[in-house]
Amino acid sequence: MEHLTILYRGPLASCDFDCPYCPFAKRRDTPEQLRADRAALRRFTGWVAEQPHDVSVLFTPWGEGLVRSWYRHALVELSRLPHVRRAAIQTNLSHRLDWTAEADLSRLALWATYHPDQVPYERFLGKCRELSARGVRHSVGVVGLAEHLPAARRLRADLPAETYLWVNAAEGHLYTDAEAAGWAEVDPLFGHSRHAHRSRGLPCRTGDSVVSVDGDGTVRRCHFVPAVLGNLYDGSFRAALRPRGCPLEQCDCHIGYVHLEPLGLYDVFAGGVLERIPAAGLAGDLGRHSVGPANRVPTE
Numbered sequence: 263m264e265h266l267t268i269l270y271r272g273p274l275a276s277c278d279f280d281c282p283y284c285p286f287a288k289r290r291d292t293p294e295q296l297r298a299d300r301a302a303l304r305r306f307t308g309w310v311a312e313q314p315h316d317v318s319v320l321f322t323p324w325g326e327g328l329v330r331s332w333y334r335h336a337l338v339e340l341s342r343l344p345h346v347r348r349a350a351i352q353t354n355l356s357h358r359l360d361w362t363a364e365a366d367l368s369r370l371a372l373w374a375t376y377h378p379d380q381v382p383y384e385r386f387l388g389k390c391r392e393l394s395a396r397g398v399r400h401s402v403g404v405v406g407l408a409e410h411l412p413a414a415r416r417l418r419a420d421l422p423a424e425t426y427l428w429v430n431a432a433e434g435h436l437y438t439d440a441e442a443a444g445w446a447e448v449d450p451l452f453g454h455s456r457h458a459h460r461s462r463g464l465p466c467r468t469g470d471s472v473v474s475v476d477g478d479g480t481v482r483r484c485h486f487v488p489a490v491l492g493n494l495y496d497g498s499f500r501a502a503l504r505p506r507g508c509p510l511e512q513c514d515c516h517i518g519y520v521h522l523e524p525l526g527l528y529d530v531f532a533g534g535v536l537e538r539i540p541a542a543g544l545a546g547d548l549g550r551h552s553v554g555p556a557n558r559v560p561t562e
Contacts, residue, residue, distance in 0.1 A: 263503070265316040265347065265471060267536065269485060269517060270306060272477035274299040276325040291325070300332045302477035307336045309479075309494060311343055320373075320536040321351040322485065322517060328357040341366040350537045355389040356381065362398050371399040371537035378404070378413040387420055394422060401538040403428035406435070406445050406452070414448045426539055426548060430516065431455040450548050451530070451540070458514035459522060463507040467521040467528075470505045486510065486518050 276291040291299070310317050319340055327333035328351065338361065340349035350371040362370065372393065376386050393400045402421060404414045406429045418427050429449040431437065437445070437456055445452045468474075469483030469491065476482075481491045481499035487509060492499030513519040520527045520535055532541040540548060 263315045267318045267472040269320050269322055269474045271322050272299045272302045274323045274325050303332050316345050316347050318348040328353045334361045338365045341369040348536050359392050367397050373537050374402045376404045378410050401426045405430050407432050418448050458512040459519045461508035461513040462511050465523040466508045472521050484518050
């Protein structure tokens with residue numbers, strides 16, 4: 263094995279936002295749960311540090327990780343390891359950013375989501391500008407709810423062209439061509455998210471070079487397939503790694519379908535798959551030019 267990508271999701275489930283589309287809104291972890299999450303994360307980063315092969319990590323917590331010091335420390339620690347290609351996390355940017363000065367910025371990356379109903383616009387934009395000033399790799403995005411479109415357009419206009427602004431299709435929402443065209447003006451790659459992708463039997467990197475790991479070290483091919491491959495800490499998962507097709511009928515989340523090989527998204531996001539940053543040069547082109555109606559990515 264030369265390189266393993268890990269999607270890590272520990273027991274943390276608390277968040278400081280109360281987005282109506284999220285089941286973990288304003289949830290609070292008990293002190294015991296927080297201690298368990300911290301211990302699990304420490305064990306995980308220790309495992310990564312000991313690996314003889316390259317590793318990339320995307321933290322995908324149910325809640326907000328960066329308000330917890332141990333996630334900030336973990337990202338700094340991982341970014342400084344020579345065999346870690348990328349240390350990234352999904353975040354709402356509600357935290358301070360001075361900790362990023364301690365990280366290796368050639369490996370650190372943030373996937374930031376803007377929630378218009380949860381944070382003042384200028385505050386969120388200020389955080390994005392601070393990331394740019396600090397030289398921190400990041401993408402920015404929004405959930406494609408109709409009421410968010412004006413704020414998304416404003417954000418696209420105010421962000422540097424080089425900052426990719428992605429749009430996630432709202433769960434369960436069917437977009438008309440006219441609605442999709444509006445979102446594609448913000449994110450020309452919205453077509454990838456607009457429809458769920460038929461995936462059963464299609465070759466996918468998950469379960470081979472990409473795995474999902476929980477706080478106990480249980481390894482699955484991805485967050486959306488419950489079958490267990492083994493455990494990270496006893497090494498039992500390694501024997502189960504192999505190329506395989508997706509067992510699900512469809513995949514509708516970017517952190518899943520980006521790994522579906524027929525979609526070719528490793529080329530679109532070359533160098534930035536985990537943090538959702540398009541290939542060098544492409545992000546700037548996307549930021550400067552709007553397009554017509556979003557096209558469905560062929561998946562049949």
